[in-house]
Amino acid sequence: FNCAxxxxxxxxxxxxxxxxxxxxxxxxEANQNENDxxxxxxxxxxxxxxxxxxxxxxxxxSLSQLYIPPRAHWTEKRVDEQDDPDSIxxxxxxxxxxxxxxxxxxxxxxxRLIQGGPGCGKSSFTKYFAANLADDANWRPILIELQRLxxxxxxxxxxxxxxxxxQEVFGVSPFDRAHFDDHxxxxxxxxxLDELAVPETAGAQRIAEIFWDELDxxxxxxxxxxxxxxxxxITGRDAIVQAALSSRGGRKLPSLDALAVNGLHALNRxxxxxxxxxxxxxxxxxxxxxxxxxxxxxxxxPPVLRENTLGSLTDEPLLCYLLALSGKADESRQRNIDNxxxxxxxxxxxxxxxxxxxxxxxxxxxxxEQRVLLRQKGPIAAFxxxxxxxxxxxxxxxxxWRGGENRIATLESFDAAVRHTPAEDIWIRFQEDFNxxxxxxxFTTLALTFxxxxxxxxxxxxxxxxxxxxxxxxxxxxxxxxDESVERFANARxxxxxxxxxxxxxxxxxxxxxxxxxxxxxxxxxAEGLRGLRTxxxxxxxxxxxxxxxxxxxxxxxxxxxxVRQRNAEGALLACVSAASIALMEKDKGAxxxxxxxxxxxxxxxxxxxxxxxTGFNSTAFRQCLGGIDFRSSTNLDHLxxxxxxxxxxxxxxxxxxCFGSFLAGA
Numbered sequence: 001f002n003c004a005x006x007x008x009x010x011x012x013x014x015x016x017x018x019x020x021x022x023x024x025x026x027x028x029e030a031n032q033n034e035n036d037x038x039x040x041x042x043x044x045x046x047x048x049x050x051x052x053x054x055x056x057x058x059x060x061x062s063l064s065q066l067y068i069p070p071r072a073h074w075t076e077k078r079v080d081e082q083d084d085p086d087s088i089x090x091x092x093x094x095x096x097x098x099x100x101x102x103x104x105x106x107x108x109x110x111x112r113l114i115q116g117g118p119g120c121g122k123s124s125f126t127k128y129f130a131a132n133l134a135d136d137a138n139w140r141p142i143l144i145e146l147q148r149l150x151x152x153x154x155x156x157x158x159x160x161x162x163x164x165x166x167q168e169v170f171g172v173s174p175f176d177r178a179h180f181d182d183h184x185x186x187x188x189x190x191x192x193l194d195e196l197a198v199p200e201t202a203g204a205q206r207i208a209e210i211f212w213d214e215l216d217x218x219x220x221x222x223x224x225x226x227x228x229x230x231x232x233x234i235t236g237r238d239a240i241v242q243a244a245l246s247s248r249g250g251r252k253l254p255s256l257d258a259l260a261v262n263g264l265h266a267l268n269r270x271x272x273x274x275x276x277x278x279x280x281x282x283x284x285x286x287x288x289x290x291x292x293x294x295x296x297x298x299x300x301x302p303p304v305l306r307e308n309t310l311g312s313l314t315d316e317p318l319l320c321y322l323l324a325l326s327g328k329a330d331e332s333r334q335r336n337i338d339n340x341x342x343x344x345x346x347x348x349x350x351x352x353x354x355x356x357x358x359x360x361x362x363x364x365x366x367x368x369e370q371r372v373l374l375r376q377k378g379p380i381a382a383f384x385x386x387x388x389x390x391x392x393x394x395x396x397x398x399x400x401w402r403g404g405e406n407r408i409a410t411l412e413s414f415d416a417a418v419r420h421t422p423a424e425d426i427w428i429r430f431q432e433d434f435n436x437x438x439x440x441x442x443f444t445t446l447a448l449t450f451x452x453x454x455x456x457x458x459x460x461x462x463x464x465x466x467x468x469x470x471x472x473x474x475x476x477x478x479x480x481x482x483d484e485s486v487e488r489f490a491n492a493r494x495x496x497x498x499x500x501x502x503x504x505x506x507x508x509x510x511x512x513x514x515x516x517x518x519x520x521x522x523x524x525x526x527a528e529g530l531r532g533l534r535t536x537x538x539x540x541x542x543x544x545x546x547x548x549x550x551x552x553x554x555x556x557x558x559x560x561x562x563x564v565r566q567r568n569a570e571g572a573l574l575a576c577v578s579a580a581s582i583a584l585m586e587k588d589k590g591a592x593x594x595x596x597x598x599x600x601x602x603x604x605x606x607x608x609x610x611x612x613x614x615t616g617f618n619s620t621a622f623r624q625c626l627g628g629i630d631f632r633s634s635t636n637l638d639h640l641x642x643x644x645x646x647x648x649x650x651x652x653x654x655x656x657x658x659c660f661g662s663f664l665a666g667a
Contacts, residue, residue: 048131115241116261119318147195155214193236212249263315304332397473408461475517506565522583581628
């Protein structure tokens with residue numbers, strides 16, 4: 001039939017056009033729109049119930065088989081009998097609570113914020129909730145991953161482009177009033193507010209303000225005082241959601257509409273005033289039972305998911321899954337696992353060791369003897385060793401970190417990241433060995449060997465299946481660069497030795513999670529290795545404090561952007577200094593806080609804190625990087641305004657430091 005229709009159209013297109021016009025009668029567009037919604041509902045259900053989670057492409061285990069409805073809490077602000085402010089927590093089942101909110105909707109309460117750390121299950125909840133609503137004809141859910149929004153324009157315009165052009169799920173905008181259904185409200189689920197806070201954009205506070213204003217504009221177009229036609233759910237990491245709550249619009253949000261996700265660990269019942277029949281038991285054994293049942297593994301819960309050897313890290317469903325996927329959960333039956341970086345490293349090693357195809361790849365430079373010795377099949381066999389593979393995926397992570405709007409790594413951004421580094425030779429050799437038709441094909445082959453996914457069908461770029469993979473690899477790349485630079489840094493006579501460091505780290509600010517990974521990567525080093533590294537870092541950092549980074553603003557760059565590059569690179573170096581010092585002091589109780597030059601009257605610790613934006617309420621993540629440092633006799637910290645929530649001074653020495661009149665809230 002299709003062939004006949006094609007031939008008819010080719011020989012008599014006027015006849016087919018008449019048929020088209022006849023079909024496009026009254027109700028055609030409305031019917032087409034309804035069909036779009038039916039297809040989109042199936043897409044949402046497929047994402048949760050059928051699509052394999054990463055790492056389960058062969059077993060076809062889906063998110064629905066591993067999912068535990070998260071617990072969450074909202075905080076009520078009260079004033080006690082002594083007029084002192086008090087915070088009361090209320091524990092809820094997140095799904096039930098959100099469903100009740102929609103079912104009992106009232107005008108003026110059409111927005112909800114959900115916050116939580118990386119890997120706590122926010123995105124999994126959005127997929128579950130969207131799929132659940134997709135089964136209910138009374139609602140029209142739309143799941144919007146904010147990292148996928150592109151270009152300029154209003155939130156409505158960018159979302160419309162995403163749904164009609166990038167994903168091609170609707171023929172017309174779902175916000176088009178001609179196709180609007182007053183009896184089936186929209187539920188707009190915006191996942192990942194923190195994804196909008198990217199390199200070369202405003203800070204978290206400004207990003208939150210802009211998003212909130214745009215969301216207000218969108219909802220005001222759809223809703224009236226008497227009729228709520230659209231609801232919005234926004235998820236994000238803690239810092240960006242807190243910024244949203246302190247924005248103009250956020251301050252108006254009722255406290256019970258701002259929810260924080262709780263983890264899998266047992267909860268202290270005394271910390272909550274109400275429970276809504278929510279269990280406070282440890283949910284990690286339940287998670288393991290689901291996982292083991294899905295893949296056919298031993299259902300006895302491994303020690304790492306019964307005990308607290310990893311502290312709060314197994315509080316996150318993502319880390320539990322990575323423990324299981326990497327085999328570290330089972331390994332914990334024989335030894336303690338206490339560093340999350342081990343889990344990520346094991347995953348990389350497993351990928352390197354995996355068989356990648358039915359036939360061994362034929363390398364351009366491969367001898368018969370080499371073919372016999374090759375352990376791998378597929379594209380990874382083109383590497384000389386595992387370290388070569390790891391270097392390249394680290395630089396894909398660097399490209400994604402610098403990736404601007406969507407944290408996407410493209411061939412162009414990868415080429416720029418790897419240029420003039422030791423990994424450049426590996427990339428050239430990989431392309432030669434793999435004998436690709438094009439660099440684009442080589443890059444695609446490389447990306448598909450790790451936990452990357454296409455941004456969309458029309459895009460040449462790749463993103464990590466979970467952002468923490470990229471943050472881990474960025475931290476590893478920085479530590480690798482330090483290891484290669486120890487001797488140069490130790491003997492440096494000028495800050496010109498930091499030119500490569502500036503090129504590596506200047507384009508983007510480290511995230512708090514990358515800084516955590518950096519700290520744990522240092523903990524994997526020996527005490528002897530840390531001593532040499534710490535000494536070299538202290539020497540080069542003193543030079544940078546005295547002379548600044550070797551920034552040279554060219555014709556294509558403003559001084560302001562050069563200043564940002566300096567701040568990012570200096571902050572990343574401080575993060576490494578602090579991490580190396582703390583790691584050594586944990587291993588060697590005789591080690592003291594590291595002198596980085598603050599005893600010199602010509603070097604000001606206050607200037608460093610202000611230059612890195614550590615002071616003030618909108619401070620950078622570098623506030624985590626003040627530990628293990630000798631601040632003794634630091635001059636002029638009087639009347640310093642520092643909002644120090646999540647600030648780490650661990651193992652630092654501040655004796656003799658003058659802080660008269662300084663605001664040190666949260667220290």
